[in-house]
Amino acid sequence: DAEITQSPRHKITETGRQVTLACHQTWNHNNMFWYRQDLGHGLRLIHYSYGVHDTNKGEVSDGYSVSRSNTEDLPLTLESAASSQTSVYFCATSPGKTYEQYFGPGTRLTVT
Amino acid sequence: DAKTTQPTSMDCAEGRAANLPCNHSTISGNEYVYWYRQIHSQGPQYIIHGLKNNETNEMASLIITEDRKSSTLILPHATLRDTAVYYCIVRGFTGNQFYFGTGTSLTVIP
Numbered sequence: 638d639a640e641i642t643q644s645p646r647h648k649i650t651e652t653g654r655q656v657t658l659a660c661h662q663t664w665n666h667n668n669m670f671w672y673r674q675d676l677g678h679g680l681r682l683i684h685y686s687y688g689v690h691d692t693n694k695g696e697v698s699d700g701y702s703v704s705r706s707n708t709e710d711l712p713l714t715l716e717s718a719a720s721s722q723t724s725v726y727f728c729a730t731s732p733g734k735t736y737e738q739y740f741g742p743g744t745r746l747t748v749t
Numbered sequence: 750d751a752k753t754t755q756p757t758s759m760d761c762a763e764g765r766a767a768n769l770p771c772n773h774s775t776i777s778g779n780e781y782v783y784w785y786r787q788i789h790s791q792g793p794q795y796i797i798h799g800l801k802n803n804e805t806n807e808m809a810s811l812i813i814t815e816d817r818k819s820s821t822l823i824l825p826h827a828t829l830r831d832t833a834v835y836y837c838i839v840r841g842f843t844g845n846q847f848y849f850g851t852g853t854s855l856t857v858i859p
Contacts, residue, residue, distance in 0.1 A: 740792030
């Protein structure tokens with residue numbers, strides 16, 4: 638069955654370190670998204686991609702970057718982790734711009 | 750995207766229908782109503798969406814009023830595994846993201 642996976646599921650890192658969260662999907666969907674979820678803020682969009690080599694900034698993109706070299710993967714990089722980036726991160730995919738999005742299981746990141 | 754209003758919490762007896770309301774009085778003509786749910790510590794799960802007609806799938810039914818200012822998600826026979834936070838989201842045809850508010854925390858009681 639097609640699926641979306643995220644790794645690691647849990648990560649603890651120190652302030653200032655570079656961290657990369659992986660997202661891999663076998664749906665063959667063109668659209669991929671990264672959200673973060675924090676208490677009191679719901680889910681907020683970080684970056685998104687509509688296809689290979691396409692990336693776009695979302696609502697809270699500062700301090701994050703993505704690159705899309707193939708259809709299956711959209712890794713999220715925190716260039717220099719900050720305590721404010723402690724959160725649960727969700728990756729999502731969609732077959733098209735107007736379609737529903739399917740979410741991965743999430744990565745819980747703690748920055749100490 | 751239009752704002753939605755949902756009750757903070759609801760209870761439902763196991764085996765009964767769960768009816769979750771959502772108000773979206775400022776919805777515009779090209780905006781869809783989506784429902785997602787999030788079970789504790791899991792990613793949001795897509796349930797159903799619609800524009801103006803009622804919709805049904807294997808998980809739930811979506812009833813949208815004729816003026817489209819409100820809708821109801823119906824889980825026909827709630828089980829304990831349906832305990833989750835349910836989000837009603839209104840999104841335009843060209844929207845990029847889904848704006849998840851605080852949702853309705855549904856507890857299914859044995």
